Amino acid sequence: MMSIYLPIAELPVNALVILLMSGAVGFVSGLVGVGGGFLMTPLLIFLGIPPAVAASTEAAQITSTSVSGLLAYWRRRLVDWRMGLLLSIAGVLGSVAGVRLFAAMKEIGQVDLLITLSYVFFLSIIGGLMLWESVGALRRKSRGLPPTRRKRGRTLAHVLPLRMRFPASGLYISVLPPLAIGFGVGVIAAVMGVGGGFILAPAMIYLLRMPTQVVVGTSLVQVLIVTSLVVVLQSTQTRTVDLVLATLLIVGGVIGAQLGVRAGANFSAERLRAILAVLVLGTGLKLAYDLVATPAEMFVLGAPR
Amino acid sequence: MSARAGLSTLVRAACALVLAALALAPVARAATPAQPPAAAGAASGLAAAVTDDVIAVTSDFRGARITVFGATPARRAPGDVVVAIRGPGAPITVMRKRRTGPLWLNRDPVSFADAPSFHAVVSAKPLVQIASTRDIWELGLDPAAQARLTSATPSDADPSDYRQGLVRLQRARGLYQEAPRGLVLRPGGLFKAQVALPANAQPGAYRADVYLFRNGRLQATESATILISRQGLEQTVYALAQERPLIYGLFTVALALSAGWVAALIFRRS
Numbered sequence: 001m002m003s004i005y006l007p008i009a010e011l012p013v014n015a016l017v018i019l020l021m022s023g024a025v026g027f028v029s030g031l032v033g034v035g036g037g038f039l040m041t042p043l044l045i046f047l048g049i050p051p052a053v054a055a056s057t058e059a060a061q062i063t064s065t066s067v068s069g070l071l072a073y074w075r076r077r078l079v080d081w082r083m084g085l086l087l088s089i090a091g092v093l094g095s096v097a098g099v100r101l102f103a104a105m106k107e108i109g110q111v112d113l114l115i116t117l118s119y120v121f122f123l124s125i126i127g128g129l130m131l132w133e134s135v136g137a138l139r140r141k142s143r144g145l146p147p148t149r150r151k152r153g154r155t156l157a158h159v160l161p162l163r164m165r166f167p168a169s170g171l172y173i174s175v176l177p178p179l180a181i182g183f184g185v186g187v188i189a190a191v192m193g194v195g196g197g198f199i200l201a202p203a204m205i206y207l208l209r210m211p212t213q214v215v216v217g218t219s220l221v222q223v224l225i226v227t228s229l230v231v232v233l234q235s236t237q238t239r240t241v242d243l244v245l246a247t248l249l250i251v252g253g254v255i256g257a258q259l260g261v262r263a264g265a266n267f268s269a270e271r272l273r274a275i276l277a278v279l280v281l282g283t284g285l286k287l288a289y290d291l292v293a294t295p296a297e298m299f300v301l302g303a304p305r
Numbered sequence: 306m307s308a309r310a311g312l313s314t315l316v317r318a319a320c321a322l323v324l325a326a327l328a329l330a331p332v333a334r335a336a337t338p339a340q341p342p343a344a345a346g347a348a349s350g351l352a353a354a355v356t357d358d359v360i361a362v363t364s365d366f367r368g369a370r371i372t373v374f375g376a377t378p379a380r381r382a383p384g385d386v387v388v389a390i391r392g393p394g395a396p397i398t399v400m401r402k403r404r405t406g407p408l409w410l411n412r413d414p415v416s417f418a419d420a421p422s423f424h425a426v427v428s429a430k431p432l433v434q435i436a437s438t439r440d441i442w443e444l445g446l447d448p449a450a451q452a453r454l455t456s457a458t459p460s461d462a463d464p465s466d467y468r469q470g471l472v473r474l475q476r477a478r479g480l481y482q483e484a485p486r487g488l489v490l491r492p493g494g495l496f497k498a499q500v501a502l503p504a505n506a507q508p509g510a511y512r513a514d515v516y517l518f519r520n521g522r523l524q525a526t527e528s529a530t531i532l533i534s535r536q537g538l539e540q541t542v543y544a545l546a547q548e549r550p551l552i553y554g555l556f557t558v559a560l561a562l563s564a565g566w567v568a569a570l571i572f573r574r575s
Contacts, residue, residue, distance in 0.1 A: 067565030235554025254568040299470030302398035
């Protein structure tokens with residue numbers, strides 16, 4: 001078979017399997033409009049790639065898919081650059097903190113636990129919410145009801161000081177909530193090897209009350225800048241980025257995502273979102289089970305100290 | 306098959322292409338010259354050699370077979386030959402899983418210095434029938450013997466539990482092997498031992514040691530070296546990641562950015 005040796009992970013993988021897998025995840029992310037990182041990293045871990053290498057290398061794939069996405073939204077003028085850069089500044093600080101945390105946990109041999117726990121936590125929540133929302137949408141659709149409208153109104157962001165105008169989003173809100181959200185997503189991106197779009201987008205809609213059409217494009221600004229930085233930081237501080245694996249992931253992901261965007265018109269987004277939700281929830285539960293079930297082997301190898 | 310091979314070539318060619326620029330950078334190559342197999346122990350008459358003294362880890366590396374062969378001096382009573390192949394020693398930490406609330410966490414780390422990264426012992430019959438327990442331990446024929454504890458074990462644990470845990474885990478990864486019937490001994494004193502080096506074996510300087518026992522006592526030893534070295538693309542990528550991590554990181558980002566941009570252009574046109 002097409003075996004290719006990964007120089008940093010120090011093991012061979014089947015290149016075709018990685019290409020197909022990243023292509024499939026890219027396809028789904030192009031179709032549904034979510035980043036694929038939170039699916040791809042656990043899949044790589046299931047394949048036997050060390051979690052630290054999986055998370056760091058996946059950041060490179062997200063960088064490439066977010067460029068294509070951002071260009072598409074930019075052409076349609078659906079990017080709030082001011083908000084995007086504000087989120088990015090906080091995201092940069094967050095990812096620096098995240099890589100520090102990652103390195104510290106690697107030092108004490110707990111980085112795999114940190115990654116697994118983060119996944120269990122976020123996959124369960126995101127999977128649950130996605131399932132809830134998509135089942136609701138499917139039921140409304142089958143009854144012939146219109147999709148629900150988002151409530152408009154004031155949130156904490158409208159009350160806090162240091163307010164600023166965001167013309168592209170038609171908002172006049174405090175800069176503190178975007179900074180806090182950007183920082184948190186930066187930490188998560190560094191630790192989990194994800195773009196964080198799946199947290200960023202709901203936070204922008206529900207906490208900042210940004211118009212839905214500019215949310216994805218704007219979040220991609222932050223995702224692009226933060227994942228680029230994460231790749232550089234993980235390369236210099238933890239040396240866990242595998243360039244050969246990254247190349248395979250980028251090629252598969254970029255092609256898959258473009259095909260997914262094109263196929264989008266022919267699919268029922270709600271049904272697909274429901275399937276994706278089940279997949280996400282299942283992955284989270286599998287990881288959780290492994291943490292709770294009594295292990296067969298009571299010893300484990302850690303990084304040298 | 307040909308399509309798959311074609312795709313494979315394409316992927317490798319792509320990797321080679323993007324890395325051509327990197328190869329131009331003056332990255333120091335870990336080109337340790339291959340050492341010739343050690344000269345036969347003339348005094349004892351035990352001779353040993355390996356078929357390949359350099360094993361290249363290239364992008365299609367999927368493990369290798371190491372063959373050690375040789376001859377014992379006495380033709381009538383050849384004695385017992387034991388072949389040990391050992392990889393470079395490295396510090397390693399072993400942790401114990403302990404229940405904390407509902408979760409099983411990795412706790413109580415214990416450090417070992419010089420645990421062999423690879424350890425395979427091949428003989429014609431079980432070691433205990435060949436050598437004394439003391440010799441097995443002192444010659445490092447038991448992988449646990451070479452792993453020196455450098456930190457205290459928790460008060461409720463036995464250090465040997467950790468040692469056995471380490472051996473078990475490395476055995477499961479194929480890095481510690483024991484073949485008590487793997488050695489072929491021909492009449493006339495010729496012997497041959499084969500060890501499958503798994504793909505996850507760490508590159509480095511390996512040693513093949515051959516021990517000759519007679520009536521439970523060590524008569525002679527002989528050794529040869531085997532160099533497992535990354536070569537070509539693998540070496541370029543690894544050396545760059547270790548020695549110029551900033552350039553490596555920036556290059557990876559540049560690759561990701563350009564791939565995304567190019568894809569957007571291509572798919573927009575079509």
